Amino acid sequence: MIKLRSGAFVNYKGLQCKLISSNPFKISSLDKRCLELGFEQYPNKQVYFKYIERNEVLSAFHLITKAKYQGDVYQLTENRVVSNEDKVTLFLDNLDFAAYDKFGFNYRDDNANISVKVSLLEEIWEEREPLLNFSFEVDQIQYLKKSN
Numbered sequence: 717m718i719k720l721r722s723g724a725f726v727n728y729k730g731l732q733c734k735l736i737s738s739n740p741f742k743i744s745s746l747d748k749r750c751l752e753l754g755f756e757q758y759p760n761k762q763v764y765f766k767y768i769e770r771n772e773v774l775s776a777f778h779l780i781t782k783a784k785y786q787g788d789v790y791q792l793t794e795n796r797v798v799s800n801e802d803k804v805t806l807f808l809d810n811l812d813f814a815a816y817d818k819f820g821f822n823y824r825d826d827n828a829n830i831s832v833k834v835s836l837l838e839e840i841w842e843e844r845e846p847l848l849n850f851s852f853e854v855d856q857i858q859y860l861k862k863s864n
Contacts, residue, residue: 718834718860720781720792720804724847727774727854729753733766735776741768776850781860784838788815792840803831838863 724735726743732751733743744765745755755764783792783806790806807829807861819830840861846852 717740718804718840721842722780722793724776724778725844726771726776726850728768729774732854736765738770741770741773742766743768751820757786773850775853777844777852777854779845780843780845781840783840784863785832785836787838788818790815792837802834804834805829805831827847837861 720756721734725732726735727728727733728743731745731753733745736742736744742765744763748762748764750764750766751757753766755766757764781792781854782789783804784790785806793805793807819828832845839859841857841859844852844854844856844858
């Protein structure tokens with residue numbers, strides 16, 4: 717199963733961690749190796765967190781996962797209900813009227829999305845943009861699934 721991510725992330729001592737807050741800086745990870753770096757575990761969860769200083773952040777970026785489906789590009793999020801079925805949810809942009817017509821949605825429907833099997837997606841990638849006033853030391857695009 718593909719792990720989908722979105723939001724703000726930081727590089728911290730060789731690991732990519734989600735930025736939870738910036739005042740103070742709080743980061744989290746699902747990687748158990750974080751315990752070796754002084755992270756604490758949330759009670760009854762497999763999620764680890766740590767408060768750090770701003771100068772400990774090596775680089776920071778905003779990440780959005782996207783996918784190509786039937787030749788069009790969509791923002792992609794994981795829906796817990798359908799993830800067990802190896803499906804993902806594709807969100808339609810409110811101004812992408814051609815996509816609305818293609819899937820039969822009313823224009824400007826804020827809940828316009830479809831669930832699709834991962835195997836039907838042509839490509840999946842993460843797009844990363846630098847966060848202001850931070851170094852940007854990651855690939856701008858990283859493919860999770862690429863067509864031949």
